Amino acid sequence: MSGDDVPRFELVPEFGVILLKHVLSTSEQLALYKQVKDEVKTGQRGVPGNFHLSSGAAGSSHRRDALHELGNLLFHRAATAAASIKEDVSGEDATTMEPSLNRLQQVLSGERPADVQYVAGVAYTSTAKLANHCDMNKPLYTMSLALGEACDFTFGEKTARPYPNERSGKPVSLRMESGDAMFFDGGSIPHAVDGLVAGSAPDWWAKAGPKCSRVSFLFREA
Template sequence: MEPQCTIVKDDVKSRPPANPIPANFHLSSGDAGSVTRREPLHELGKLLYQRFADEVAKQLSPTEVAAEPSMARIARVHSGEQPVNVNHVSGVCYQAHSVLANHQDGPKALYTMSVALGCACDFVVGARPATSAGRFKNLRSGAPATLRMESGDAIFFDGGSIPHAIPTIHKGTAPPLWHQALPKGFGGARVSVLFREPDGWDAKYMG
């Protein structure tokens, strides 16, 4: 049976419409039994990781998997060697004119499943940050790729090592359900829900 969970509108925190900076908000965290943990959200994260792992096993060769640490990580989910350990679920709320600057999430591997809700956006991965701000020694960059993420799309990657940015949100592209679910006057155009494993916990596999 799939986990049943709901992110209610009161969970989503946004900034005033004139403020272009995305707003971060907490949804769930901690070990099982913690008062800050909403277990259905963690079960949903595990389900997403497992489904992605199954698709990777079908679509990529062993050589392709070995070439990318995040794919090697997810392959260990498929094999059962290293089960999923989602310990933090959070969100980011964007206005229609918000911009997420190119950055890394930290100095260690930080495997992240990001689920898009609301308006579509351009999600750029791999471009080397122009300045040292937000750039760490574990940086892995190369030819940048731009992905258009529609509402309901998900991406799995190492946000700690791979730079990523959102330069554009496509206003007016959210599905009807988005407008029905949110309160009147809500300024947000897009929300990303992030399911993360502990940063750096995969170090023994990183060489």
Template sequence: MEVNIIKQYGVVHLKGALTLKEQESLFNEVKDNVRGVGNYPGTSHASSGPPGSSHRNATLHTLGELLFTRSAEAVVSSLTPSEISSSPSLARLGSLASGSIPPNVQNVTCATYKAGSTMVNHCDLDRPLYTMSVAVGDSCTFTVGLKTPRPHKNENSGTPIDILMSSGDAIYFDGGSVPHCVSAIIPGTAPEYYVKNKPKNNVVRISVLFREPC
């Protein structure tokens, strides 16, 4: 696994976070819930609620919290304490690594893309929303930092940075404060397991989103 930390936006890119076997397991957990809508991402619920809830898939929450932990370990091994404290989203990972605030994935959703789909540049909320995005299927260009037309006071924007997000990659970021978009899907880049079992509605990419409470 390779790690790329974009300090100015508090973004952590875990390249190859999941093995092919782990990707396929995740794909099998969510593929029956996905849907595609025109040229925009379709969205679907995958899991939520407290342990034991009928709407909760414990396997997904366990995976999400593992990836939050992997991101935290990468941050504390790569950055100085002052660099970590300079960003609220990196500071969140610092508190996770220290054990003071354990990972707490409360909601898991899927964003699904057809061939040629894009996701417009946006922030999810007007407050922090710590998010782990995990890709399965075709690669995409994931852009962070591009200023939105009507920024909230908490928006953290500047020079946009493109990230090549391949199947099995995970990106941790503050979806409420950092503008983000999917500007392109790269056709023909999905792993063999995905091509052989492509979900309905010609969905070529699934982004599984693990979120902590906001």
């Protein structure tokens, strides 16, 4: 996977969401899953399971450098995609309009390179859903990478008790497939997983003996 070519992508400019399509090949997906298979923890009663994968300074016992390098590369891929955007729907430069896209512009220019500090995982069983929410009361730029069955991700629906930084509007849904990656501000943009698409996992998934139907990697800068 190269960080320089422009990937195929889908953009939700009003929320600063970029879905990168098929950023990992089949062999890359399988190799990545094998790295973390023993760490996967499933949830109960339709609630996704959360688990830690890597954090800490380089060389520390809780850090897997390869995962941080992958996260930084994915941030750069998203930044390359953002740089190819000329105008948003209003005719103005989308990269200067939206905070998340501005962050990617900083990555690409070198003003503030990507620096993934924390990598976590989320495991979904076939019936699991993720309720609409924001992760915290400040921006949390996040790169999500999917393996296994596809899911429908919805952004922008107002939460019941919004934080001051929340930015909501007309909800938009994107389908995220195995090998796709998605950049968004998990702290400010409401997001939810409405459910998985049964039977949509690639052939390698069943052969790998997964504990669940879908695994999501979360690469975060803080």
